[in-house]
Amino acid sequence: PDLNTTLDSLWHCARTEMPAEVLVVVNASEADAESVRRRNADTLVAARAWIEAHPDPALRVHLLDYPTLPARHAGVGLARKLGMDEAVARLASAAGEAGIIVSLDADCSVDPNYLAAIEAHFAAVPARTGAALYFEHPISDGEDGETIARYELHLRYYVQGLRYAGSPYAFHTVGSCLAVRAGAYLRQGGMNRRQAGEDFYFAQKLIGAGGFSNLNETTVRPAARTSHRVPFGTGRALRAGAGEVLTTYAPEVFNDLKALFERVDRLAESEPAAAPIDDLSPPLAEFLEHQRVGRALAEIQANTADRASFRKRWFRWFNGFRCMKYANFATRTAYPKVPVERAAARLAAGSRRRDLRALLDRYRRLDRSISGESPGWSTSASASERGE
Secondary structure (H helix, E strand, C coil), rough: HHHHHHHHHHHCCCCCCCCCCEEEEEEECCCHHHHHHHHHHHHHHHHHHHHHHHCCEEEEEEEEEEEEEEECCCHHHHHHHHHHHHHHEEEECCCHCCCCEECCCEEEEEEHHHHHHHHHHHHHCCCCEEEEEEECCCCCCCCHHHHHHHHHHHHHHHHHHHHHHHHCCCEEEEEEEEEHHHHHHHHHCCCCCCCEEEEHHHHHHHHCCCEEEEEEEEEEEECCCCCCCCCCCCHHHHHHCCCCCCECCCCCHHHHHHHHHCCHHEEECHHHHHHCCCCCCCHHHHHHHHHHHHHHHHHHHCCCCCCCHHEEEEHHHCHHHHHHHHHHHHHHHHCCEEHHHHHHHHHHHCCCCCCHHHHHHHHHHHHCCCCCECCCCCCCCCCHHHCC
C-alpha cells in the first residue's frame, strides 16, 4: 500500500560507482478481485509521479506491470522471478554475468549505505556469487511488537542452530534480503515460481554451489505487517497475534545434527552398508534409514577421492532442505516444539534468561558478527560464535 516509502528509502541511499536501476514489479492474477486491480492502478499512478519528480541517471526506476498473470502460477515466486529475469536481461548489455541483482520487497526500508555496501561487498571478492543481507524488523511496543520480535527470534535461532550443528547452510533465506550475481542466477536456473518459500529453495541452490556470503555492513528493515499471501512468514505470524504461543524446534534437533556432522570424516571411510549411525539418537538414525543413507554414502564415496571432496559432496546431499526435513521429522516423532524464548535461551550457552528483547538483541549481535562464504565445511560453531 505504500511503495513510495520504499522508493524514498532507496533514493536517500548513497550512490554507487556503477549506475543502479530499480525494477518495480506490480502484479495481479487473472483471478484477483477488482479491488486488487484498483489498488495496483493507484500504485502505478503514484509511482509514475514519484519517478517524474526524482530524475537521476545513477538510480533509474522502471515499472513492470503484469495485471493478469495465470492464476495457477501467480504469487510471490512468479513476481520475484519476473523482476529478476528482467534484471538479467538488462544487465546482459552492461555488467553481464558480473552484474548484481538484489531482491527487495516493496514494504521495506534500507540504510543509507545499502546500495554502496552491496557494491563494495561483491567488488571485494569477485568470486562471491550471492549474499544474505542483514535485516531487522522494526519492533514497536505492544502485542504486535512482541509477536514480530518472537518471529524474528525464531528465524535467528534456527540459523544459529544450524551453525552450531556445523551445517554450511546456516544462512538466512529471506527474499527481501537476497543478492546474487547475474551469472550465478543463470547457472541455478533463475528464481522459481513457488507461491511460498521461493526464496528458501532458490537460496539453497546458491549456497550449495559455493561463494554465498553474509552481508552485514548494512540493514534491510522489512515492515511488520499482516499478510495473506503465504501460509507462513512475518504476515502469518502477525495474523496469529499475541494470543498464539510461538513455538520453534527443540534444541535437541541441532544436537542431533551436530553429532552427525562431527562424524563426517568417519563416514567417508566406512562401508556404506555399515555406516556408523547406530549410536546416533533414535530419531536421527530412523530418519537416515528413511533417507537411504547407505545408498547415498556409496554414491558419494564412488565419486570422491579425498576427505575434502567427500565433505563437499556429503553436504550437498545433507543440505539445508534435508536439515529442515529432519527438524520436522524429529518434531513429529521425538521432540515437540517449545516456546521460542525457551529454545533460544537454551541454545545460547544454556542461558536461563528468557527476556524476549534481550534474547533478540543477543541473537542479532551473533548474526551480525558472522561473515564468510559458503561452503563453510566446519564441523561446529566455536564457543564465541554461540555466545559462550
